[in-house]
Amino acid sequence: MPCYKDEKTGTWYCQFRYADFTGKRKQKRKRGFKTKREAQEWEREFHLQKAKSCDMTLASFVELYFNDREHHVRDTTMDTKRNIFDTKIVPLLGNRKMNEITALDIRDWQQRIKEMGEATGLPYSETYLYTIHAQLTALFNYAQTFYGLRFNPCDASGYMGSSVAGEMLIITKDQYELLRKEFRNEAYLLAFDILFWTGCREGEMLALLPKDLTDDDQLRIYKTYHRKKGQDIFGPTKNSKKGGNRNVPIPHWLAEEFRTYCSRLYGLTPDDRVFYMTCTALNKELTRCTQLTYLPDIRVHDLRHSHVSLCIELGYSIVLVAKRIGDTVPVVMRTYAHLYPNKQQELVSKLEAIGSPTSNNDDSDLMSLG
Incomplete structure (x- = not known):
């Protein structure tokens, strides 16, 4: 692997030819290496990537993985992946070769991740640990499917964390009524009303336009x-192909609140955004108001949970709830099943009421089967 020194900059570069996926020969040049060894190592990793070999480092393979996944997932999903890999996976396993990482290595990595959380004074939640592990598992699954990796060490190591969240923080309608008295202005009042009374996600609420409210x-x-990075980004809803795109009926008073607020915004057109606060600002305002009212320290997303809890308490089916919040029935079942136990007893009580015998006949009136 010949490498060359740039006499003007004092750095090293590599230059070589390779065949792309069509078989066409191309030339590649990469500059800026501090040492000849770094330049040679970069060229070696490049050839391994092109050869679809798992003899490359995990850090190099992550680049290939990202280049593929960014064409198949939403930007926000990709941002989450990058953050987890950049902070929790590559710093610890990046220099290891993909085909040399064992289940014991994964166990050691899991322990290090837990220690990282404990070092902050606020250990990572079980669901976050599960998410981190799931990202690494997905990487090795991809290597198995497309690069011929023989086995996934994450399968043998066992999962870290839990997919089931702990106690869910929700507030009742009465608690929300106390909370809404403290919002600093009409914009926050309407924003939080929509979140609580529709169960939509904060990104969906922030994307609303005046024309998104129908006449009915x-x-x-x-x-x-x-x-x-300072740019406004619009994208499809989560689960847009599985019910994420939806029409959500709302109370008439909330619809009128929306129309009145829009009418007071000077120059607002049907295609302008209604809300201009950020997710960070929403969370800060919610924290401020929960502290003033001595209510649980909930997140903005917990208003979605609170709406689902309210719908369940009102007796609506899980299918209807899933359709309303733009999620799938299995996800809603997995997330909110613990809110349903008391409904079983209510169901039995109603069955008792409608199914109790009304006839005055006693056993003597029954025809003998003997």
Whole structure:
């Protein structure tokens, strides 16, 4: 692997030819290496990537994985992946070769991750640990499927954390009524009313336009919003192909609140965003108000949980709830099943009431089967 020194900059570079996936020969040049060895190592990893070999380092393989996945998942999903790999996986396993990482290595890595959380004074939640492990598992699954890796060490190591969340923080309708008295202005009041009374995600709420409210008081939810590096980013809703895009009927008073607020915004057009606060600002305002009212320190997303809890308490089916919040029935079952136990007894009580015998006949009136 010949490498060359750039006399002007004092750094090293590699230059070589390779065949792309069509078989066409191309030239590759990479500059800026401090040492000849670094340049040679970069060229070696490049050739391994092209050869679809798992003899490369995990850090190099992550680049290939990201290049593929970014064409198949939402931007926000990709951002989550990058953050987890950049902070929890590559720093610890990045220099190891993919085909040399064992189940014991994964066990050691799991312990290090837990220690990282404990070192902050606030250990990572069981669901976050599960998410971190799931990301690494997905990487090795990809290597098995497309690069011929013989086995996934994450399968043998066992999972870290739990997919089932602990106690869910929710607030009742009465608690929310106390909370809404403290919001600093009409914008926050309407924003939180929509979140509590529809169960939509904060990104879906922030993406709302005046034209998204229909004449028959339904909110059309078909997009989401977030900011990335100072830029406004619009994208599809989560589960957009599985019911994420939906029309959500809302109370007439909430629809009128939405219309009145929009009418007071000077120059607002049907295609303008209604809300201009950020997710961070929403969470800060919610924290401020929960502290003033001595209510549980909930997150903005917990208002979604609170809406689901309210719907379940009102007796609505899990299918209807899933359709309303834009999730699948299995996800809603897995997330909110613990809110249903008391409904079983209510069901039995109603069956008792409608199914109790009304006839006055006694056993003597029954025809003998003997």
